[in-house]
Amino acid sequence: MTQETLVTFGGVIKRFGDFVAVQRLDLEIQKGEFLAIMGSSGCGKTTTLRMLAGLEAPSEGQIRLGGKPINDLPTWQRDTPMVWQSLALFPFLNVIENVEFALKMRGVGAKERRQRAENWLERMQISEFATRNISQLSGGQRQRVALARSLVVEPEILLLDEPLSALDAHLKVRMQSVLQNLQRELGITFVYVTHSQSEAFAMADRVVIMSKGKVEQIGTPQEIYRAPKTRFVAEFLGSSNIFSGRVSNQGMLETPIGTFRLPEAEAERRKGQNATGVVLDTRTELGVEKPQSDLNFTVAKVVGEEFSGATATVYLEASDGSEIRVQNSHEEIGRLPIAPGQELYVSWRPEDTHVLSND
Numbered sequence: 163m164t165q166e167t168l169v170t171f172g173g174v175i176k177r178f179g180d181f182v183a184v185q186r187l188d189l190e191i192q193k194g195e196f197l198a199i200m201g202s203s204g205c206g207k208t209t210t211l212r213m214l215a216g217l218e219a220p221s222e223g224q225i226r227l228g229g230k231p232i233n234d235l236p237t238w239q240r241d242t243p244m245v246w247q248s249l250a251l252f253p254f255l256n257v258i259e260n261v262e263f264a265l266k267m268r269g270v271g272a273k274e275r276r277q278r279a280e281n282w283l284e285r286m287q288i289s290e291f292a293t294r295n296i297s298q299l300s301g302g303q304r305q306r307v308a309l310a311r312s313l314v315v316e317p318e319i320l321l322l323d324e325p326l327s328a329l330d331a332h333l334k335v336r337m338q339s340v341l342q343n344l345q346r347e348l349g350i351t352f353v354y355v356t357h358s359q360s361e362a363f364a365m366a367d368r369v370v371i372m373s374k375g376k377v378e379q380i381g382t383p384q385e386i387y388r389a390p391k392t393r394f395v396a397e398f399l400g401s402s403n404i405f406s407g408r409v410s411n412q413g414m415l416e417t418p419i420g421t422f423r424l425p426e427a428e429a430e431r432r433k434g435q436n437a438t439g440v441v442l443d444t445r446t447e448l449g450v451e452k453p454q455s456d457l458n459f460t461v462a463k464v465v466g467e468e469f470s471g472a473t474a475t476v477y478l479e480a481s482d483g484s485e486i487r488v489q490n491s492h493e494e495i496g497r498l499p500i501a502p503g504q505e506l507y508v509s510w511r512p513e514d515t516h517v518l519s520n521d
């Protein structure tokens with residue numbers, strides 16, 4: 163991926179009356195990157211995308227595309243096609259006519275139009291449906307037509323708003339890899355809005371997590387997973403093991419349920435402050451015996467147990483009500499006396515405690 167900025171949001175605010183849907187957004191999107199914008203319903207994802215497409219005007223701030231301000235550029239003059247969940251394919255045109263449509267609007271001649279449309283049908287493996295009506299296609303086939311229709315104009319950037327949410331789980335996974343391969347192969351910048359963590363993390367180079375119109379964190383899936391910045395992000399990603407306390411002069415996070423060692427840099431910076439830590443549950447140990455160290459463990463009561471595939475998850479509650487989750491193999495979990503109310507020791511690796519910024 164080249165490090166060249168394609169889109170810049172500079173201090174962009176969007177208000178609807180008194181309501182602020184997007185709060186001062188600063189974001190750079192690189193050329194050729196797959197960027198996912200993720201967050202719960204109503205957090206401002208679609209509004210952000212619509213501003214980029216020219217379907218909403220920012221109330222304040224500037225959006226640039228390829229270095230040029232585009233705030234005042236009408237939608238049809240922007241090179242920012244959009245694929246929606248609802249697809250908006252034209253029901254009165256057949257498959258190939260739908261794909262040709264944007265080329266026709268741009269004044270491309272009939273012969274070239276047909277050739278380019280056929281090429282995209284082939285690429286999306288839907289050539290056999292060229293003359294079918296849209297109503298005679300399955301959900302997955304329609305998705306491919308919608309993609310072909312957007313990509314036939316060879317845009318620099320493609321905006322996708324929950325494009326897979328209408329598909330069943332199996333097809334969703336298949337279309338995820340179609341999209342990801344296509345994006346890599348063509349090197350087109352994708353901006354992909356979704357509320358699904360698995361979709362965003364599976365496909366994107368970088369993820370923007372939004373809440374209530376505000377960006378909570380931007381980073382690669384791994385960065386975000388390994389180091390969630392705020393409690394919102396940690397909880398949104400489904401993290402448990404979130405403990406609040408005070409950082410001692412020795413740099414330990416002292417909480418009502420146990421004392422945790424912090425990474426050196428954090429320990430130094432946070433001495434004497436209140437802090438919230440999330441202990442990443444990558445290698446949590448569960449046992450009946452008290453661990454030898456006085457750090458990085460707590461006692462918790464079993465609340466329940468769940469089995470899925472190769473692993474089992476035990477849900478526990480610490481003495482202050484904090485939720486703890488431990489995932490391990492059936493074999494490991496099977497060795498323990500798991501029953502509701504049973505007290506067990508939960509211990510973590512010292513390097514897995516990560517401090518959240520003050521919300």
Ligand code: ATP
Nearest residue numbers: 178181183201202203204205206207208209210357
């Ligand atoms: P979802 O996942 O539900 O689509 P979203 O994160 O995409 O949510 P947006 O559609 O961007 O959310 O909406 C952000 C907020 O702005 C919501 O509270 C919504 O009700 C509000 N909003 C969006 N469009 C308008 C509008 N035209 N007029 C007034 N309020 C609006």
